[in-house]
Amino acid sequence: MSDITYLPGKEPHANEHRLIFKNVDRQGWDTSIDTYIKDGGYEMLKKGLGMEPKAIIDEVKTSGLRGRGGAGFPTGIKWGFIPPDNQKPVYLICNCDESEPGTFKDRYIVHQDPHQLIEGMILSAFAVGAHTAYIYIREEFPEAAITLEKAIAEARAKNLLGKNILSSGFDLEIYVHRGAAAYICGEETGLIESLEGKRPYPRIKPPYFPAAMGLYMAPTIVNNVESLCHVVHILRMGGDEYVKLGTPRNSGTRILCVSGDVKKPGYFEVQVGKVTFRELLYEMCGGPKDGREFKAVIPGGSSSKVLRCEESFKIGRGDEAKDITFWDLPLDFDTLAAAGSMAGSGGVIVMDDSRRMSWVLNNITHFYAHESCGQCTPCREGSTWMKKVSDRIEDGSATPEDVKTLEEIAYQIDGKTVCAFGEASAWPVEAMIDKFREELVGETSEKNDFKSAERLEQEKFLSTSF
């Protein structure tokens, strides 16, 4: 790694451990296949195609790789869910619908290192026995779609894709499928519906687990871009070696995307759980802006629960439970879950003391009201109600009762919908009220007698004589 130089001003921090982002912002790097092969690319493909598919799955299982898209489900176990007696074609889908607010890791992989993703996809497709793979890329990445199509054409010209790849007898075609700016397509069953050419209404699980009944009702594996890229590195290092990175049950590296009120926002690839919030925000991101103090952090994309910077948490069970302050929390899947939030997709959004929480809440509720697909009533109606109530809090026409109403709505969405969007829209509201109740109530007034314009109009109409 020592011979790699990065563009000035874009050098990785000393705490970083770059696997996936090795080539991002690298000096003299471009997206062509020759550059990638010169750097030792597609070597793992040759190794992988010589192995048994089962052996690759085992290697990924050993590595303990957990999905990097948000849910953190172990990738190897997901691959193992394909029914053994399956007769239908198997599909592999790369989920590149990176739309969780706060997350921007996949952008750099597909824009700057598309061949790494393609190599990871070929290996994964070989492991699960898929002969057709789709990259579902969001509409907002028009350049990346072109880059990927070009990369696929290059790979095909070198017989790394197509029929009988490198004389191994394995066939694979990868196609790029562009979405159309809908957040819900990041949900795997919604994505599948969208790929089938329908509205992306998520399917209910059970019975529609994609590994059994996915695309065209055939077994389908949906993985995040970052997870698929990790497969290349797992094969290179070996599962036993890879699992040593990071902490137990949270192996490997992951990319943290920091945005918001810090001096140096950006992306950092670190070993999972080896970096605490203090190190991330003060050392790697340069601390708060001048004259400001950190107030709150959303640790894993806007749908994760917000954490206050002065909080402390009880982590661990029984006698082993320890009090850990927010600043000493390591950013891994399990600790953040124990702290009542989640690691999600790695999008860390930081807010300093200049931010009013009602404003933040209003922005988040607007997002979810816009993106609810409308399939389930609690989410469709509830997200819009939450938006309307938070609008009232924001414009100062709310009563203290409204904060309670908002909380009630959130709890009535949580857990009552087909997909996880319900939780995604309710959790930030629940947490925001839980942790900043006083601030929110402070923005309301007993004197406000809420009557919306709509209601006033209605009354005016009713009071007129017929």
Add this chain to the structure above:
Amino acid sequence: MSTRIVVPRPRVIDRSRLSYIRLRSASPLQVPRPRLIDRSQLIYLTLGKVPQARKINPAHVHYLRPEPSVLEKNILSPETPGTENFEPFAITPQLEQEADRRIAQYPDDQKRSAVLPLLHEVQHRFGFISPESIDWVAQKLDIAPIKVVEVVTFYPGFRQKAPGKLHFRVCRTLSCAMGGSYELMAKICELTGIDRGSADTHKDPISVSPCGKFSVEYAECLASCGTAPVCLVNDDFHEGVLPEKAQELIAQYNG
């Protein structure tokens, strides 16, 4: 001698039969007048000739007037000043060829999957999705036009009216909003003479300038939160566009 206490049975009236009961007890003289007026026309008569008969809330008039249905409204593409920026929809050999290439990417019995790629192709060439193009896509994929319409109306990525020659999509989600994207939007609107005014961000998100050259729209998270605020101008991505850089950004395309 035992006394038998008679408890009167409560009279239960089946309320659904009430009108029938009344009708029966009505005197035979009150025969309903025969209807001479076609009731479907009654509304128009009332509206036109007997203003005192009933007060009508103007907000409800759409129930009474034969207006295009919701579906028709959604299929129709309203004219905007930007319409002249684009060629009207036409089926060209290049379009057919590209469509066939896209359709071939999916299994033979799953042509419907190509609806998104085909609509992207149409939008890329003709600026927006017109009713004629919906018909063409439906025909190409052997599906009912409604199945194309439902897709077009769902996804914010498809627009049914012409944008300006330069279409700005400003990210409004949390990190960008903290970075100043609301101010950026205001600045762009000010510089290009766009009145977003009552733009309903959900149903009709695009506002076009009177000259037809520019249009703006809020986008939800463009996934570059670290370089906020960001925006897309047509297909070009721009990062770190602080409100004060709006002028520079527009000049870049105008020059």
